[in-house]
Amino acid sequence: MSEFDYDLFVIGGGSGGVRAARVAAGEAGAKVALAEEDRYGGTCVIRGCVPKKLMVFASEYRDMPAAARAYGWDIQDGQFDWTTFRQKLNAELDRLEGVYRKLLAGSGVETFDARATIKDAHTVTLSTGEEKTAKHILVATGGRPMRPDMPNAHLGMVSDDIFHLETLPKRVLIVGGGYIACEFACILHGLGVEVTQFYRGAQILRGFDDEARGLIAEAMSDRGIDLHTGTTIVEMHKIGTPEAENMGEAPVDDVQYGHSEVEETGNGPLRVKATNGTIRDFDAVFFATGRKPNTDDLGIEGLGLELGRNGAIQVDEYSQTGVPSVYAIGDVTDRVNLTPVAIREGMAFVNTVFHGNPTPVDHELIPSAVFTQPEMGTVGLTEEAAAEQEEVEVYCTSFRPMQTAFADGSGRVLMKLIVSKANRTVLGCHIVAPGAGEMIQLAGIAVKMGATKEDFDRTVAVHPTMSEEIVTMRNPTRTV
Structure with missing residues (x-):
């Protein structure tokens, strides 16, 4: 019989913590518990990526009637109803939270709707007054937005x-x-x-x-x-x-x-x-002036661990803290604060601790998107960062896409590749365009694989598309 209540106790029910708990319990057969003081799904599902992206979709319909009229449709401008949208949004978030709870239950994870703090290397204290012990503790408490230090x-x-x-x-x-x-x-x-x-x-x-x-x-x-x-x-x-x-x-x-x-x-x-x-x-x-890891009153200092910049938990490449039984993943470590990264960190943690396969977290060449209008998709080095380390060729084009130009719109898009002059590797890809987030996911595969500019050149263009410019730029715009 184990000397601990659990093999793993996860603090935090966001995407990273839930994935680690599910995989440790469902695939590795570990006895796992998870505590979450707020809503399951964390920042991404409840107050970040998901509701924000649904708001992005809603906001993009503003320009649709005018664009449709330019294409011959007899369609009038409408009014946005926040109340209608918000009710449907809340229902969707409730549904997703329910999915997270069911996934945990289905994997055999015991859950506590309570705040958990760390008492010592193997003990957590719940806000209900209970204490639970675990061979390993995983902190996945995420981060929160901060107000500036100013009056009012x-x-x-x-x-x-x-x-x-x-x-x-x-x-x-x-x-x-x-x-x-x-x-x-x-x-x-x-x-x-x-x-x-x-x-x-x-x-x-x-x-x-x-x-x-x-x-x-x-x-x-x-x-x-x-x-x-x-x-x-x-x-x-x-x-x-x-x-x-x-x-x-x-x-x-x-x-x-x-x-x-x-x-x-x-x-x-x-x-x-x-x-x-x-x-x-x-x-x-x-x-919107910054975020801070959720480490306040968590008990980290009581373990003898020093917090890093901005209050982040400091970990090594295996997400392990200075206390061998305590690990941390996601935004609470303030490494790369993206949901898919937290999930990858959770998977690497399970491989390391429960599968006996030490797996360092790979934080290199991570694609990401900014959902402005137009969107930006990016992977790899910026022109400025690349030029600091070596001589590079820049391939860049900016133009009005067909759909915009036909409707007499002014919006422009940008397709840009940063290429090592020495070995021809594509060091960075940057796209500003409607749907850039979708495009950069696929371009990110090529960049992650170490594709050269000639690999891009050998790829036949899909015509007529905006993204075909990524494989048709033959001459560098400049060398820096």
């Missing part, structure tokens, strides 16, 4: 709050320039919200390819998003308070907004002063 930051929303709004604001200020900020700027604009975006840096989407992010910034502005770089909030107060009155009146831009009223939404209406000196009123302010 509590008056602003974060990404978790978007999905719980009873009504959509008419005017929103989004603060931040990362992928979450830019995705929600496009989403809310598509749903009919008047969107202003502040970002303190020189260009949005820092860390992505400069040419690609520049095209997205241009497209967002062309669509009507009021984007201000080099700008952030100086102060923010609720309208009606003495502090807001002391800031002065915000000018009403009837040409831009078409109305002057600001309605109560969440903690709004709010008056905001920016670093560029302007004073504006908004129904809501949405902070």
Whole structure:
């Protein structure tokens, strides 16, 4: 009989933790328990990837009637109904949470709807007062959005709050320039919200390819998003308070907004002063200024482990902490914060611990997508990063695709390959286009396999498509 209650105790019911628990129990035959204090499915299913992508789909229909008319359809513009959409969205999230619970039960995982903290190397304490022991503990508690360190930051929303709004604001200020900020700027604009975006840096989407992010910034502005770089909030107060009155009146831009009223939404209406000196009123302010691993009061420090940058649990290539029985995967480690990566880390953990097959996690050449409008798909090195390490050839083309050009649309797409001049390997692929996320998944296979530019050239184009440009660019745009 084992000296422990379980072979594995997983803390966190997100995608990574659930996958590790299911595989350890179902395939490896381990006795497994999992504790989740909130909803099963974690950030991705409940308050991230899934609801956000459904909102992306909803927002993209805004342009459909005009495009259809350009193609000869007699179709009129419509109105978006947030209440109808939100009810269906919530029903879908409930369904998905139920799927996660059934998968765990079907694999023989015992679940606890409770908060779990680590007491020692083999013991967890539940918020119900119970204590459970396990030979191995896996921390998969994810991360959470953070508000900036400024007065009245509590008056602003974060990404978790978007999905719980009873009504959509008419005017929103989004603060931040990362992928979450830019995705929600496009989403809310598509749903009919008047969107202003502040970002303190020189260009949005820092860390992505400069040419690609520049095209997205241009497209967002062309669509009507009021984007201000080099700008952030100086102060923010609720309208009606003495502090807001002391800031002065915000000018009403009837040409831009078409109305002057600001309605109560969440903690709004709010008056905001920016670093560029302007004073504006908004129904809501949405902070997308970073995320933090969920390690607060988890018991990590009691194990003698030091937390890394931003409060992340530090692990080795096998996701093992400095305490041999304790492992961590997913956003709580702040390595590559993507759901498919957390799932891969969970699978590697099971292989290492329960199958006796030490499996390091592969974080190289991970494809990813930013669901702006248009989307960006990327894998490998940016032009800037590649040029720092070796001489490269850049193959790039930007054009109006057939479907857009026929409808007299202005939107452009970008196809870009970064190629090693020394060995011809494709070091990076960057696509800005409708459906770029779908395209980059397939391009990512070739890049991961180490395909050369000549391998791309030998591939016959699928015509007429946007993506055919990836295999038809013969001459480099530049060498850097």
